Amino acid sequence: MNETLSPIKPPSGWEYHSTEKLALRGGRLFDPSAELDEQTDLIIEKGVILSIGAIPDGWNGEVVDVSGCLVCPGFFDMHVHFREPGFEHKETIRTGCTAAAVGGFTGVAPMPNTNPAIDNPGMVRFQQEQALGLPVDLFPIAAITTGRKGATLTEIGELRDVGVKVFSDDGSPLVSSEMMRHALEYTRMFNLVISEHCEDMSLTKGGVMHEGSVATRLGLPGMPSIGEEIPVERNIQLAEFTGGRLHIAHISTAKSLDLIRRAKDRGINITAEVTPHHLTLDCSLLEGYNADYKVNPPLRTVEDVEALIEGLADGTIDAIATDHAPHAPDEKEVEFISAPFGMIGLETAVGVVHTRLVSTGKLSLSRMVAAFSTAPRAIMGLHEVNLKVGQAANITLFNPDEKWMVDREQMLSKAKNTPFHGWKLTGRTRGVVNRGMAWIRK
Amino acid sequence: MNQVRFNHLLGLEGLSQEAITEILDSAEVFLEVLKRPIPSVPSLRGVTVANLFFEPSTRTKISFELAEKRVSADVANFAASGSSMTKGETMLDTARNIEAMKVDVVVIRHFAQGAPHFLAERINASVINAGDGSHEHPTQGLLDLLTLRHQVGQLDGLKVLILGDIAHSRVARSDIWGLKTMGAEVKLCGPATLIPRDVDLMGVDVTFDIVEGLSWCDVVIVLRLQMERQREGLIPSMREYLRTFGLTRLRLEQAGGEKIIMHPGPMNRGVEIDSDVADGPGSVILRQVTHGVAVRMAVLYLISGGERGIE
Numbered sequence A: 001m002n003e004t005l006s007p008i009k010p011p012s013g014w015e016y017h018s019t020e021k022l023a024l025r026g027g028r029l030f031d032p033s034a035e036l037d038e039q040t041d042l043i044i045e046k047g048v049i050l051s052i053g054a055i056p057d058g059w060n061g062e063v064v065d066v067s068g069c070l071v072c073p074g075f076f077d078m079h080v081h082f083r084e085p086g087f088e089h090k091e092t093i094r095t096g097c098t099a100a101a102v103g104g105f106t107g108v109a110p111m112p113n114t115n116p117a118i119d120n121p122g123m124v125r126f127q128q129e130q131a132l133g134l135p136v137d138l139f140p141i142a143a144i145t146t147g148r149k150g151a152t153l154t155e156i157g158e159l160r161d162v163g164v165k166v167f168s169d170d171g172s173p174l175v176s177s178e179m180m181r182h183a184l185e186y187t188r189m190f191n192l193v194i195s196e197h198c199e200d201m202s203l204t205k206g207g208v209m210h211e212g213s214v215a216t217r218l219g220l221p222g223m224p225s226i227g228e229e230i231p232v233e234r235n236i237q238l239a240e241f242t243g244g245r246l247h248i249a250h251i252s253t254a255k256s257l258d259l260i261r262r263a264k265d266r267g268i269n270i271t272a273e274v275t276p277h278h279l280t281l282d283c284s285l286l287e288g289y290n291a292d293y294k295v296n297p298p299l300r301t302v303e304d305v306e307a308l309i310e311g312l313a314d315g316t317i318d319a320i321a322t323d324h325a326p327h328a329p330d331e332k333e334v335e336f337i338s339a340p341f342g343m344i345g346l347e348t349a350v351g352v353v354h355t356r357l358v359s360t361g362k363l364s365l366s367r368m369v370a371a372f373s374t375a376p377r378a379i380m381g382l383h384e385v386n387l388k389v390g391q392a393a394n395i396t397l398f399n400p401d402e403k404w405m406v407d408r409e410q411m412l413s414k415a416k417n418t419p420f421h422g423w424k425l426t427g428r429t430r431g432v433v434n435r436g437m438a439w440i441r442k
Numbered sequence B: 001m002n003q004v005r006f007n008h009l010l011g012l013e014g015l016s017q018e019a020i021t022e023i024l025d026s027a028e029v030f031l032e033v034l035k036r037p038i039p040s041v042p043s044l045r046g047v048t049v050a051n052l053f054f055e056p057s058t059r060t061k062i063s064f065e066l067a068e069k070r071v072s073a074d075v076a077n078f079a080a081s082g083s084s085m086t087k088g089e090t091m092l093d094t095a096r097n098i099e100a101m102k103v104d105v106v107v108i109r110h111f112a113q114g115a116p117h118f119l120a121e122r123i124n125a126s127v128i129n130a131g132d133g134s135h136e137h138p139t140q141g142l143l144d145l146l147t148l149r150h151q152v153g154q155l156d157g158l159k160v161l162i163l164g165d166i167a168h169s170r171v172a173r174s175d176i177w178g179l180k181t182m183g184a185e186v187k188l189c190g191p192a193t194l195i196p197r198d199v200d201l202m203g204v205d206v207t208f209d210i211v212e213g214l215s216w217c218d219v220v221i222v223l224r225l226q227m228e229r230q231r232e233g234l235i236p237s238m239r240e241y242l243r244t245f246g247l248t249r250l251r252l253e254q255a256g257g258e259k260i261i262m263h264p265g266p267m268n269r270g271v272e273i274d275s276d277v278a279d280g281p282g283s284v285i286l287r288q289v290t291h292g293v294a295v296r297m298a299v300l301y302l303i304s305g306g307e308r309g310i311e
């Protein structure tokens, strides 16, 4: 891709640095995939990692002090919604990518449920162009079926040629088992991935939250766990039968996890992701009818949350993805049943996971970094990103000790629909390096 | 007289026994007021009450309006319609308008669960929930408690069967919380498709055998069955519903004797309840209506501070 646009300035409070000659001094280089954990300096020249080790005397490039920070392979979010084209009042690719960078992500994969849907090469190129000049790689996910209508396959081969790696009708799960079979068979020819939002709409229709005692008390129509688990199992069976590459998006129940664990034990080539909110929030939070907690899949029970954390820790769940779903304030601030599903997550994901899972000893730091960086890239079939000399510098800087409070008014996303407003977090992104530029918080 | 502070009445869940008792005791006084030749008191003179009905509900609306007049409040009626899903005013607009009009008390009926909570968080006025979707209908719950207290004197240990479409019923939820708090035992009976999941965690039992339920209880609260449940595939037919869960004279006899019969109205005679039961000796259905006015007077009185006294 040609970098035709000049670099875009980072938001206020952040500094732009060229990576022509840039040294990151005093950080803790942390790359589980390269078995690297060492406090030292890292020098970048012309966007490539030139050396790892103390900055030599007489080196004349720019030096940024990053002591106290982890220097990690760039984080990647394989499930975001950027709303452009069609719903630019909620988020644009530019605002979404800015939120991603500030949150520590050097790459994102937006879902194709825009208007019109991303179902042809022209639409893919349009989205790619909107991200130029930013330190964030954009890998559009294209629709499995034309218009996301579930009827005919998109031109998957041609979409592959413009860089699409993953296909999904996210939000409109494939109703027809036959269509899912064909999608898995067809993408398999090109080693491409189907990312499926597993939901049996006949079981969840009308539902607005997890079905169970809380929904019963609130009088709200429920979305039962089996509404997810039945299609998870169906799709696993189809992946086994076809040999296709299935990725299961945003799993939310203990039983979904169990089905995935058993499938992996049988050697079926599937992967799975989980969101930060399903790892930290449960359905009892809906008691005040606050629509910021309304999300699909819904927040489940405490037992589900605990199972998902375990599944992430033991590797059954491969990756963390935010399902960043922006909505305008006046769309969310309505009666609960009328509010749209979704919450934003790019700017809080890393801090929330670090605070609630790593600081508490439930998840190792290396699992967290892998689930945020190498795992999603591997699932998507992207080039590997690591901290090795000679590699393009694609880096996330993260200060694990910095304490901060989430403030929705300070967010760079156009939307403010976060359930984490007011949370006190430990661990915050300090900067990102990618595409020949660095954005580093002052 | 009043010790408990009422800012809002959003539901009976979480309301203490003392608070409920205080409302019921006040309602007793207002029941006496209603028997006078001029059945009104100046308790809420100078207080402005707005009735916000987003859903047509003739009887609850009339009951509230009557209660408001009997306590001498200034009343403003909003025939609200629509939601954020359709064109028109959003709940947020509504909240801002009410705030600008300096209303003291808002009575809200809405098809969306949690709509009164939404308002209560955003306005200074006190909010009374007059029914929010399938969540709660606290004044109905209170009038049921008042009616039962009148009939039997003591709610503690009373056995109450709630019969019908529990899943979609705001009355059921308010009755369950109110009855449980006052020490009654509650059992639910209805088609499995209309009993919500994990409802036993509200401290109630469930039976699918109506005769068993009737044999056990002292009181039956019959819920209205909406015709759309058949269309939604939740029950096979109205005919089968009457046959399996309808309250008939024969069933009452099989269960061995008279029960107190209640229904929040409006009734579907011949569907969930037969006319000879609805109009029969155990029925207190019309008394519920009278008690509704007194209970709503009491709630209005207590929520607006109760400073002026009832007389």
Ligand SMILES: [Zn+2]
Binding pocket: A170, A171, A197, A249, A250, A296, A297
């Ligand atoms: Zn989804």
